[in-house]
Amino acid sequence: MAEEQEKKQPEKPELKDMSAICPIGEVLVIAEHILGDLQPVTLELLGAGRILADKMGQPLLCLVMGHELGDMPQRLLDHGADRVYVADHPELKNYRTLPYRRVVCDFLESLPSQPHTCLLGSTTTGRDLAPRIAAHFDTGLTADTTELDIGPYEHTSKVDPSKIGLYPNCLYAIRPSFGESLKARILGPWKNPQMATTRPGVMVPLPRESRKGEIINIPVNLQETDHRLTVKEIVREVAKGVNLTEADVIVAGGYGLGTQDGFNMLQELAGCFENSAVGASRKVVDLGWIPYQNQVGQTGKTVRPKLYIACGISGAIQHRVGMSKSSLIIAINKDPDAPIFKFAHHGIVGDCYQIIPEMIKQFKQAQSTSGVKEVVGTH
């Protein structure tokens, strides 16, 4: 019976217009930098935020906290923000949860109305800060999104009848889940700001163009309890020497190599290729098998070579985000269920210590047959 009625009334006139609950509004991006180094994810968020703001015909705001930020506010304008709010204070020089949390909460509370959307990077900083802001304002937060959009939502669940209705402008926060096999669209249409953290390396930044906009300084009122934690030291290992990001071919090793010596074999394999380099997972960098410069992944380098050979690497999400855009990925792993086989192009199930020497052998053979002409030519 109920079903038939619904068929006759495809318009569903009973759905109330709920646009007053979460009205359209600005999009706010919270900027991130480490030791004065603006993080690429911030520019990516500005690119994504620009699209959302334009859809709603609203301004794109950016909040940056720090000390002596130089031309950073202008750069944020140049990459798409209409208004940049600057909180400058010596105590904000380096990220700490509580002082940054204080500034963001005070800032949002000072606004006449809440932004529609608030975005942070899905980094060790963004994922540290965003949940605190969301909890403070009792608003929804979607983790680690890879797609963002604005669209309508019809809420028909009868659990809370007061919520039934049509919400015309919701933030669609889309995130991979269950080992990336599903995409979940998460909504939080009951309250602004609708918050999300976004995975680095996914959104596309706008090119830097000289753009006009407003730069506004905002007050910083830290309290004693904001200083309960101090930063003793920050170690940022800036990569030198190895040009991982420019290599055409990367041969990367993980914990499956078993020992540090395994990297000698990888070096030899890399040596078979033109413009090649050796990469690694964080686990083996932490073990001291290979320097930090060689680390690929969320907290290492993002690389995009033509060929990536992963040896004894399980394919954890933090590793994957640094290399999944490689044109061709070959994975060697002895576990047929290793996650890396879900996104590599070719997977060899086997022991590195059998496969790699055989690869080196076959590549060398291929070289000596195809390289004959050049040998003659160069002599």
Place this chain on the structure above:
Amino acid sequence: MASGYKIIVMVKQVPDTGSKAGLNPDGTIDRARAKRMLNPFDKFALQAALHTKKMYGGSVTAISMGPPPAVEILLEALEHGVDRGFLLSDRRLAASDTLATAYALYKTIQYVGDFDIIFCGLQTTDGDTAQVGPQLAERLNLPQVTYCEDFSVQNGEVHARRIIEGGHQTVIAKPPLLVTIANSYHPLEYKSFRGAWRVQQLQRKQEELAQYIKTVTLDDVGADPERCGLKGSPTIVAKTEKVGELGGSCSIHEGKAVDELVKEVITGCNVKEFLAAGKK
């Protein structure tokens, strides 16, 4: 106990995604059929809690929120040397998002009592948000250290190393505080024979076990049901969609002689293009 730390460790039971049982055809988890396990990340938190107790004295309380079978992971924690456990279990908690979860856990912690350090896992393998720890810290008005991979106490101050993009940082804070432990922390030690035996004995006498593991409801901990479950959750999962595995399909090469496998891959793609010119 006059000295030492009152330590709390937060543990969650998750579906065992490693086992194929309990997966629906569309890729979602059938929670009724799926095997269950202790969230793998929480093992690192458990290790941090037990190690801190071993080094500096004190007691460890494990807290979990979940349906009745979640008592299994509290038993497991007990076997590893945790002193007692609390399970918050209530139908009204169904469909809680991270905010509602953090609220319910916050009320449970207040009910359990005083503490110095709360350890959480970095994230779970099901919701995978890494949000509950910091949201709990916000509710409790605590400083936090997330992504922690090394932890010690010196002269009453916590020294913790946390992962950051491009390296790590060391931070110092006095308890009380909340710490989320990353998977680069030390792995959980095997449970002792004594621990396992003790729990086995306890399970024979339910009344005695109840002294160590207590199941509580929203009413017990004084939580407002309006702020829990679907009602208290600002987010909803509106839609899920199955996606082809990332990066398309992987051709798997296996079960052949090594030279065959390698030849197959080399001929299967254009690897040779990238080879350096041959040796002189």
